[in-house]
Amino acid sequence: MAEIKLSAEQRTEFGKGAARRIRRDNKVPAVLYGHGTDPVHVTLPGHDTMLALKTANALLAIDLGSDNHLAIPKAVQRDPLKGFIEHVDLLIVKRGEKVTVDIAINIVGEPEPGVLVVTENASVALEVEATHIPTDIEVSIAGLQQGSQVLASDLDLPEGASLAVEDDLMILNLTHAPTAAEVDAELEGAEAEAGIERDETEAETSEAETPEPESEQG
Template structure:
């Protein structure tokens, strides 16, 4: 994974008021920590940080004064309504160091007809080198049949990566894909249990075709 460079500035103001002022300047309050060092409170450029964090587990080269720190995002706080970044926790890492991160599962291909692929877990925790974090783990379901499962132990891991979960941690479960009739029958049953009566008169009559 390529390093993404970000220029940081040390900050001395704290609290909600200071954070609002920082964000008004299109910057993001953040903290750098790790390897037994005291946390360093910084500000990051807003637009560049937003772009960098679109990549999961991005490897950041944070330049602060005359020093450069390699770091990965450990916690990103976003505004629940507007989605902008409110604060970032960055974990300092070293080359060759192992870190535990959640990696997204990317499902590709199509199973046998009539099979529904249920994603039980959309990510898996791996122990990987900090400078070689994969962006995703690809899982093919091509030709898979009903009743099959994909467990963590079945994943094709990149070189140097190891599972940080149990081998039987379930990723995918392949089950029977319900037909439209089965879905309608289940919905009708749920409506009956809830005391909802269908008004058959609301069902549109098929249009007659005049010859």
């Protein structure tokens, strides 16, 4: 993974008021920590940080004046309504060091017809080199049949990576894809158990109200 360079400034103001002022200046408050060092509180450029964090587990090269750090995002706080970044926790890493990160599962291909793919885990924890973090793990389901399963041990891991979870962690479960009739029958059963009566459809109502044709008299 290529390094994404960000220029940082050390900050000495803290608290909600200071954070609001920082964000008004289109900057993001952040903290750098790790390797037994005291946390370093910094501000990052807002737009560049937003673009950088669109990449999962981005490797950031933080330029802090005379100091330079490699870091990965460990926690990103966003405004729940507007979505802008409120604060970032950055873990300092070293070249050659291994870190544990969650890697997204990327499903490719199509199973056999009539098979429903259930994602039990959308990501998997791996131990990887900090400077070689994969963007995702590709899993092919091409031609797989009902009853197939994909476990963590089945994943094709990149060189140097190892699982940080149990081998039998289920990633994907392939089951029978219910038909529309089966879904409707299950829904009717659930409604009946709950004491819910369905309204007649317009077609059923129209059919019930249509009078029988009179027979011709000879």
